[in-house]
Every structure is written in structure tokens, then in C-alpha cells.
Amino acid sequence: MRLEDFDFDLPEDRIAVRPVRPRSAARLLVVAEGLRDAHVYDLPDLLQPGDRLVFNDTRVIPARLEGVRHRPTAPGARIDVTLMEPLAQGGWSALARPLKKLSPGDTVHFAAGLTARVTARHADRVDLAFDRDGAAFEAALADAGAMPLPPYIAAKRAPDAQDREDYQTIFARAPGAVAAPTAALHFDAALMDRLAARGIATTAVTLHVGAGTFLPVKVDDVTTHRMHAERGTLSEVAAAELNATRAAGGRIIPVGTTALRLLETAATPEGRFAAWEGATDIFIYPGYRFRAADALMTNFHLPRSTLMMLVSALVGRDVVLEAYAHAVAAGYRFFSYGDASLLIPQRTGPSVG
Incomplete structure (x- = not known):
């Protein structure tokens, strides 16, 4: 498995330097049985009652x-x-x-x-x-x-006062991250109310995202790459909520790769959860067997990055490259302040309607 297997061409003008407003107006590419263009505000209609979204409640510090x-x-x-x-x-x-x-x-x-x-x-x-x-x-x-904007944004403009709001999710509670769990930036109070009314549950976990998330992969054989460790917590309450959703047949859908990595670290091989606290350096690439996540909402990631490898592990490299080619051609906005995707592996059950 070579680093070049996770490459794609991205025009410079597709890199978002500011988020859209309102937050939930961002575009959402649904990757299930084929591709579907939507918006984040469509999420309540794209999910099913009994599904559970999992958010990372880390708070970005002005690092x-x-x-x-x-x-x-x-x-x-x-x-x-x-x-x-x-x-x-x-x-x-x-x-x-x-x-x-x-x-x-x-x-x-x-x-x-x-x-x-x-x-x-x-x-x-x-x-x-x-x-x-x-x-x-x-x-x-x-x-x-100042807020620690990713290098691809910081190279285009300096952080300013607006970033203190824009680069923080509405779930931010536990200070310690030096990068935002960016998929959750798309959520606002109105969307959360609509999700609750639809019967879609939510759970909070904590993974303090480190600056290592921006460091490039420097090895050609990606299986030899080593991740930086990040600190996280899964509470007893969160574990009970996740187990209840699993027992009832609902889907567990992390919002962002950080929430996914925390869940995959804490879950047993059978997909059960107990309270967990510690550091994780889990590296997910094709061939990984998922224990916790049934789907994933995430932003569009950098070429040749560990996150491209993670999403390829979930839905397949060819599917990801097809989706990214569509996103580029259709004018989606990429990276931390960009648009989002909803990735639903076909092995998890019914496709998005």
C-alpha cells in the first residue's frame, strides 16, 4: 500500500479559507449507493430514527x-x-x-x-x-x-478575531485541542433541534486533537507510518448510550475522524463500550476492521493524508477517489472550513434514501 495510492488533484481555489454561514448551509456529499448532493441541513432526513451521532467536545485553545x-x-x-x-x-x-x-x-x-x-x-x-x-x-x-489555523489556511491569511468563533464547535467544553474537530463545525442549535425531533440521539466524547494531525506522511509504505498520540476520554454515560443504541439496532455515526478514532480505540472487538481514558495513536488504513462506527460524517481531506487512508478503509479507496473527483468537479469546498461528506459503507445496511 503506497502513499501515492491516496493522492488526487485539487485546484488551489477549492481550499476554503472561511466557513459558510449559517453553519448548516455547507454542502454535504452523501456517499452510499452512488453519490448524492445535499446540504448539512438535510441531515435529519438522511438519517434514521434511532441513529446516534457522536461528537467530540474538545475545545480548541488559542495555541x-x-x-x-x-x-x-x-x-x-x-x-x-x-x-x-x-x-x-x-x-x-x-x-x-x-x-x-x-x-x-x-x-x-x-x-x-x-x-x-x-x-x-x-x-x-x-x-x-x-x-x-x-x-x-x-x-x-x-x-x-491566536487560534491555530491549519497551515493551508494560515498560508493564505492570518488568524483573526472571527476565527475564535468560527474555529470552535458548539459542543466545545473540554479545553485541550490545538486543532478543531472540523466536521462538527457544521452544526448549529436549529439543526440540533431538528435532529432531536427526528429521533436521532447524540453522545459526546473527548479527543484532544494535536498539531500532529497536520504533519505529512513521509514514508512510501503507509503501513510503516506512526501516528502521534492524542489524549481522550469516553465516559460511563457515553458508553451506556452507545451500548443502548447498538442493542436497539441503531447506527453509531461519529461526526469527524477524531470521534471515530476515539470510539475505535475504546470499543471491544465485539463493538461494546466501557468507560475509557488514555492516549491513542490508532492508525486506520484499508484492511482495518471497524468495531464501532457504522458510518461517518467528515470533511474533505488532504491528498496523501492519514485521513484519506481512514475514509478509504471505511468505504473503499476507489469509492473515495470517485467521490473526491465528483466533489472537485462540482465545486465543493475542501478542508477544515469546507464542506462535508456522509460516508455510509454498504455493509452496514440500508442506503440513504
């Missing part, structure tokens, strides 16, 4: 920081930092540019009086110890940081 390095023996240097994940011993692992200008012992000064000391430098990142923690750190980060 992008601009600062100045301070070192007694050298002039200050501008440093861009993207927080990746908290370290077990305290502090944060972070991407930094330019990495070569940082060494252990350096101090980086950010806005709002926030400072960090470099405690270690690795091949691709640094470890930072900040001058405060807890609520004081969160408050300073809110003042000093």
Missing part, C-alpha cells in the same frame, strides 16, 4: 503564540510557537519556528506578560515550561494566543 527569544549572549529573535500537548511533568511540547534559534535555557517572552523557558529541544519540537499554570495560564493564553 499560536508569537514571541521574542531572550538570551544574555545574543540579540532577541522572533519565534513562532504552536503548542502541541501538555507534558506529564508539566509544561508543553510545542512546534517552534525557527527551531534552530532555540536552545535549552532560553526564555521566550510573549504578549500579556507570558514567558516560557526552553527545557529541551528535539529534532522537530521543543519543551516549554511557562511561568504560570492553571487558570492563570489559561487567562494569559487567551490574551496572548
Whole structure:
């Protein structure tokens, strides 16, 4: 299985740099028995009573920081930092540019009086110890940081105040992500009311999305790729809800690949659930046997990415490439602020009506 097997041509103008409004007005490509063009607001009519949508309730933190390095023996240097994940011993692992200008012992000064000391430098990142923690750190980060837009958006424009709303789902509760679970960005209160009225249930799980989600696959043999670990939680309440849906014959439909990866990590081989907490580095590619997900709602993903491999595992690589070719030709908008797809493997039962 080669990396080139998951490639496709994408015109630059198909990359969305802002979301549509209202959120549920985004287009939705239904991939079931053939392809069907719809919109996210059609979702209540596309699903069945008894289905359960699973959302990731992680909250994106303003993880992008601009600062100045301070070192007694050298002039200050501008440093861009993207927080990746908290370290077990305290502090944060972070991407930094330019990495070569940082060494252990350096101090980086950010806005709002926030400072960090470099405690270690690795091949691709640094470890930072900040001058405060807890609520004081969160408050300073809110003042000093910016939303960590994906590189393909950040290359076209700088993050701004509107992104603090646009790049956060309505389910966001648990701070810790440095990337949004973007499929859930399409949901608003009105759509949630219509889903509930249709008899479609919802469950929340948590997976704190890390900056590693944007790192490219660098190996030709994709089976040798290693994922970055991400922290997650499945509560007892969520497990009971999922088991009840499974027992009643309903479908479990994650909204986004992050929710799917958490469910697939926590599920037993028989598709049962219990409370779970920990880190997952699960890598899903064709040949994987799904235990938890009966379908998936997700955005359109980057060529040659692990997420292209995941959706190919669910519905088949040829089906995915056909769907993506249709989406490009039909003017769908791609990536984090783009449109969505509803992927229903034919082995899961009735097709979308």
C-alpha cells in the first residue's frame, strides 16, 4: 500500500479559507449507493430514527503564540510557537519556528506578560515550561494566543478575531485541542433541534486533537507510518448510550475522524463500550476492521493524508477517489472550513434514501 495510492488533484481555489454561514448551509456529499448532493441541513432526513451521532467536545485553545527569544549572549529573535500537548511533568511540547534559534535555557517572552523557558529541544519540537499554570495560564493564553489555523489556511491569511468563533464547535467544553474537530463545525442549535425531533440521539466524547494531525506522511509504505498520540476520554454515560443504541439496532455515526478514532480505540472487538481514558495513536488504513462506527460524517481531506487512508478503509479507496473527483468537479469546498461528506459503507445496511 503506497502513499501515492491516496493522492488526487485539487485546484488551489477549492481550499476554503472561511466557513459558510449559517453553519448548516455547507454542502454535504452523501456517499452510499452512488453519490448524492445535499446540504448539512438535510441531515435529519438522511438519517434514521434511532441513529446516534457522536461528537467530540474538545475545545480548541488559542495555541499560536508569537514571541521574542531572550538570551544574555545574543540579540532577541522572533519565534513562532504552536503548542502541541501538555507534558506529564508539566509544561508543553510545542512546534517552534525557527527551531534552530532555540536552545535549552532560553526564555521566550510573549504578549500579556507570558514567558516560557526552553527545557529541551528535539529534532522537530521543543519543551516549554511557562511561568504560570492553571487558570492563570489559561487567562494569559487567551490574551496572548491566536487560534491555530491549519497551515493551508494560515498560508493564505492570518488568524483573526472571527476565527475564535468560527474555529470552535458548539459542543466545545473540554479545553485541550490545538486543532478543531472540523466536521462538527457544521452544526448549529436549529439543526440540533431538528435532529432531536427526528429521533436521532447524540453522545459526546473527548479527543484532544494535536498539531500532529497536520504533519505529512513521509514514508512510501503507509503501513510503516506512526501516528502521534492524542489524549481522550469516553465516559460511563457515553458508553451506556452507545451500548443502548447498538442493542436497539441503531447506527453509531461519529461526526469527524477524531470521534471515530476515539470510539475505535475504546470499543471491544465485539463493538461494546466501557468507560475509557488514555492516549491513542490508532492508525486506520484499508484492511482495518471497524468495531464501532457504522458510518461517518467528515470533511474533505488532504491528498496523501492519514485521513484519506481512514475514509478509504471505511468505504473503499476507489469509492473515495470517485467521490473526491465528483466533489472537485462540482465545486465543493475542501478542508477544515469546507464542506462535508456522509460516508455510509454498504455493509452496514440500508442506503440513504
